[in-house]
Each structure stands twice: as structure tokens, then as C-alpha cells.
Amino acid sequence: MKNLKDLQIVFMGTPEFAVASLDKLVQAGCNIVGVITAPDKPGGRGMELQQSDVKKYAVQHGLNVLQPEKLKNPEFLETLKALHADVQVVVAFRMLPEVVWNMPPMGTINVHGSLLPQYRGAAPINWAIINGEKETGVTTFKLQQEIDTGNILMQQSLAVGEDESVGEVHDRMKIAGADLLLKTMEALVAGNITEQVQDSTESSESEKAAAEKLLKHAPKIFTETCLINWAKPLEDVYNLIRGLSPYPAAFTFLDGKKMKVYKAVKIFTTPSIKPGEFETDKKTFLQFACTDGYISIKELQLEGKKKMTVEDFLRGYRWPA
Template structure:
């Protein structure tokens, strides 16, 4: 098929490469404009833009799908348009432009977690099973009929980054099968069934850990906000980043936010932090204004007893 592909982050790259490898004619690739990255704020193409250029494809950089972007997409005469994490809404008349419409690879089992951050919200909520779905775009957010889906059991300790990486690969295969079905006329989409939940975009505040919650809830939030926007707590009123954390097993209770050395040889370099139930192990941290370091090294440099949290 002649396809327009819209996507921006790294998780969209496997889908673009898979559709290209399947022999489809990628008429144009729509992606967000170059963004400043790193300490020097160097303007850098999106991962999808870089992949498209590597494949020799036409790239349309647009912050939103306005009239100008619509005209450029229309000029490519697509039969079908595919979206994977583009980062913008598709509205009329663009929505009805391709004869076969627009389809979206979404990283959840719809209608659960419609919205911008489905994997992150699923992990924060403690979901142990998630997945991906390919559905037809309609004006209502993520509400279109579903062509196909896959289920994914979340590995113990997996972060949002880990889950997105896995789903980007398996989801690319799912998407390619759906596009093949649309091309040969066998694809059938069915309405979503169930109560929708909303996966709002994460903010820095979503990364704040509440040590008064049970250990599992603290770890669920940690995994859901890692690597972005990142987990943190407060220490002396400043943001104190928690870079790696895991279950500690059977350890003596600590007060919420209370810090103690980890005595187990298997926890070398880690510290224990109290929660509303059992302590958890924190392995790497980044204090404000300092580089990342082993949590035990940070604790050795701290003076006196340390309690992490909003009241610290």
C-alpha cells in the first residue's frame, strides 16, 4: 500500500522499519520538528526522522497537523495513514483524506488506558498484564474500532522504558499484519468493549514517591515513571532522584522515608528506604546538583540520620 507514516520517538522506529521492509510504499514520514537535547541544547532530529532519512524517505516535520501539513500529506496521495506515537491530534479533513483512513498502534489493551501515557499509567496502577492494539482513528480520543491486539505480561521489575521497548517490537509485527489485512481486504475492526480509563501525559510531579504508601505501590510508581519523567523524592527541600530501585525481600521495618544501610551481600551498593509496609532497596541515586552514584556511597557521605520525603 501507499502509506503516510506519522511518529516521533524511538518506540515508533520499529514500526516504520517493519512497514518499509514489508514492501509498502512509504510516501512520506510525518514527525515532530527537531528538538534541543542535552546540556548544550543542540537541535536534534527525532528518532523517526533519523530512521526515515536513513531509509531515504521523504520527511515532513510538523509540530501539529495544520493546513500546511495537511496539504503536504495530501500531495503524497496515501491510500492509508499510520500513526505510532506522533504526539499530535489528527482532525478533519485530514482524518478522511486517505481512502483507507488512519490507523494507530497504541500501547495498551483498549479501552483501558486511552491517552498519551498508557504504559506508564498501567504500571503506576499496578497492572500486571498490558499489551498493544491497532485501531481505526476517529475524532474521539483512542475510541475507534480495533483491528487486532496482543497481550503482554509485565516482567517483575520491568520499568516503563523496558515495557515500551518490548511492545515497540512486538507491536510493529502486529501493525504489519493489520496493514497486510487492510491491503488484501481481510481486516475486520470490532468496537471496543469495556469501561475506558484515561492515561494522561505525565508531569514531573507524577514522579514524586510517597514513602507512606505500601512498598508495592512505591515500586509500581517508580517503574511507571522510569525513565521519564523520572522518580524522585525530596531531601532538604530539593529534588533527589531515585534511579534504580527494587524489592528488598524480608527486612526489618523502617519508618516511611527512613534510610538505613543494606547489610545483605546481594544488595552491595544499595540502601534500604522505609515505606508504609516493608522497606525497598534503592541502588542508584542522584542528589541535586551532583552526578549519579551508588546509593551506599551517597549515604556514607551524608551526616547523621536521613529521612527522605516531603517533610525532609
């Protein structure tokens, strides 16, 4: 049996969340023979080419970087095959075709930000908080054809604070995910890990349908997801705000202008105004009514302006006559 440091590993990832896992493997002395990440894309005010967080890390550490436009490109597949990876690790990357994930003899391991089978999809941390979960976690599993359905290798639970934002949970989870990945790799090499099937093929169709009803999903976040519906209960609105902060941020409108909401507090007082209407002293508070209370905004960004506290905003805002 090989030692972990003898394994040839290809790592695939793009955002900051994935950097923690790549760094964990590098610090453990793993042999990273290739890093696959997204192509550079124009961005920022000057629309200059921007490198992914994973590429920046890989370049700094002298790792071999590949940035294919298409994962089925024959030239890329030949290059990938020539790396002779024993195993591939995927963290926050795009969907892989079977020809890629099925290439290494030990398969492809994915790190996912939920306790699978719950919250399969692109935005598991966001949706766990939007839905008011008190606990989430991270899962390592073997990639299969259907998204996030492969055999589970290991899991680690993570408590969610009542007032934590998705940014705060993300920062804790990327560390927990990196730690779990290393434990998973060590257990795989030692041969003392038992894969757990997520969806039993032996189950009847009625059993599968019943199990599916219990699952919560984590689809991609769209603009319409971020629009605050003030006609919902206070708790639901509050969870949406923290589940989208700091990115992409929940928003509403103030005097016809889009206003992103980053921080808020709940006020459990029966509103004297209709849901969606607001009250302010134009100095220290700005609060919007929900069905059963108020959301008092603490940090916001009006379109065309920078992010600021509500006090700074009210100090400089010109109210319509």
C-alpha cells in the same frame, strides 16, 4: 485488491518507539510516500537543534520528511493531499485533526501501547506498570474523533514481569507493536479483518456509565505524578518507581535535594521508623520506610550529580553534620 507493496503509505511518528514500526514497513518493502514528524527543537547543553528519532531514521533511508508546526496549516494539508496516500499510519504522534486522519480512503491506523479500551491516553505503558498490571499489550485501531476510541483492528497481549521497568516493557512493546502493525496492514489489504467497535452507540447511558467505571486511564505524566508518597503501601511505591524508570523517574528528597530513584528492591519488614524516614549504614544501603516495609534504593541520581549505584553514591556523599 492491491498488494501491500502497492499501497501508498504516509507514516506519522516522533520518538524511538515509532521507529520500530516504520522500520518494519520499510523492511517489508512498503511504499512510504511521506514521513510526518515533529519539527527540530533546540536541546542538549549547546541547545543545538535536535532531530526526532523518526526523522533521523527517515533521512538515513532517503524518505520524504515533512515537519509541520501546525497540522491544520493549509500549505501542509495541500502537500499531504498531493502524496495521495491510500492509508496513514500513526505511532506515538500528536493528536490529529479530522481533516488529516480522515484524508486517505483506507483511513488512519494507530498503534497504541495497551489493550484498548483500557489505558487510553498519552502514557499507557507507564500507567499499566504503576497500577501493577501483570499483563498489557498493543492495539491497532482506526482513528476517530475521540482519543483512542476508534474501531479495534488487532491486539496482542504482553506479559509484564513483576520487576520489569517501563523502559524494559517499552523496548519489548515497540517490537510487538511493529509486528502487529505489519500483520494488520497485510490483513487490511487481504480484506480479511473485522473492525471491533470499542463503544457501542446502541448502549444505554447507564450501560456506558458502568463501562466507563471499569476503564483505567493513561493521562500524561506530570512532575507531581513522579513524587514518591512514602505513606503508601510498599507495593504501590515499588510499582511507581519501576513504572517511571528510566524516564521521567520517580523522585524523593534527601537532605533537601531532589533524588531520582531508578532501581530499588522491596524489603518486607515492618518499619521501625515513620514513612518517608530513611536508614543507612553510609556504605552499602539506603532504605526508606513505607507503611508496611522498606524500599531499598539500588540506583539513583541526586540533583546536580550523575546517575550511580547506591554504593558509589554512599561512598562519596557528605552527610550533613
